Amino acid sequence: MATPESEAFVRTLARGLTVIEALGQAPGIHTLAELAVATKLPRTAVRRFLLTLIDLAIVRTDSKHYWLTPRVLRLSLSYLSTLPYWREAQVALEELSSISKQSCALSVLDGEDIVYLQRQHAKRILPVSPTLGSRLPAYAVSMGRVLLSGLPDDELDAFLRTVKMRRLTSVTITNAGELKAEILKVREQGYAWGEREFDDSICGLAVPVRDMSxxxxxxxxxxxxxxxxxxxxxxxxxxxxLWHTASRLRMSATLPQEIRRVRSSTQTDRP
Structure with missing residues (x-):
């Protein structure tokens, strides 16, 4: 794996992606000075990246402000198109929401966060209502604990050593030992229950989606x-x-063999 210190690491590409990420932050329209602060890059470097992105039609400008164009969606849609279960998930979650009369979602783990890939809203919108691409801290939400329960032990321990936990509500678990105990419980029982840990108004029930391995x-x-x-x-x-929906998605989650991660220690008879 390439690191910033290795010869294989392309620093220019990394900086360009950092500029794109900064452009995607609220309010969605930024000055050159604001982007330089957000990216911690020299203004001259940011300007060169912006000019390149403008030539690629990924960014537009009025000479003072800069913002992303719809073309940037090609990057995110490229990821979603590699997930064999993503389109099936849209239909499955629509049906789950209709049957349960509740909002439901699908997410994956990315570093210390979960990222929403699908979201179906019930008629009553909850106070906290993430959308496609929203990120929430994995340690504090039910889907995050489900995803963490699927990590091999060494990766889970590494996460617990480095994750920055803060008290989001009066009941948020911020102790690594307590969090590990909860995650191991999730691994054993096959589901996670979260109540008021991320937001006082929200609780949630989550289960894993597995591939055929x-x-x-x-x-x-x-x-x-x-x-x-x-x-x-x-x-x-x-x-x-939830287990029925997870089983349905499992049947469509036929990932190529070379990118499967067989985690036999976490396999169960549950979906």
Whole structure:
């Protein structure tokens, strides 16, 4: 793997991607000075990247401000098109939301965060309502703990050593030992329940999506209004529906053999 210190690392490409990421931050329109601060790059370098991105029709400008064009979606859609289960997930989550009358979502793990790849809203929109591409801290949400439970032990320990946890609500777990115990419990029981740890108004029930080798490749959940459901009520009403949906996605998750990660220690008979 190339690192910033290795000869294989293309620093110019890395800096260009950093500029694109900065352009994607709110409010979505930025000055050169703002981008230089956000990227921690010299203004002259940022300007060269912007001029190149303008020539590629990825960025537009009014000579003072810069913003992304729809062409940048090619980058994200390229990733989504490599996921064999993504299109099936849209239909499956629509049906899950219709049956459960609750909002539901699919996400994957990216570093310390989960990233939403699908989201179906119930008629009643919850106070916290992520959309496609939204990121939430994995340690504090049910889908994050499901995804972390699928990591090999050494990767899970590395995550717990480096993750920066902060108290988001009065009940957020911020101790690495306590979090590991919760994740191991999720690994054993096959689902995660999160209540008020990310937001006082939200709780959620999540299960893993596995490929045919048994590796955890994604997570799906139902999001619930806190106070309306206990853990027991949620498990009884929604867990069978979640497992059914996960099984449906598993049948479409035929990843190429060379990118599968066989994690036999985490395989279970559950979907």
């Amino acid at each position: 048994g590796a955890v490749i994604a997570a799906i959940n139902v999001s619930l209004a806190a106070g309306e459901f206990t853990r027991e009520m949620a498990v009884e009403q929604f867990l069978p529906k």
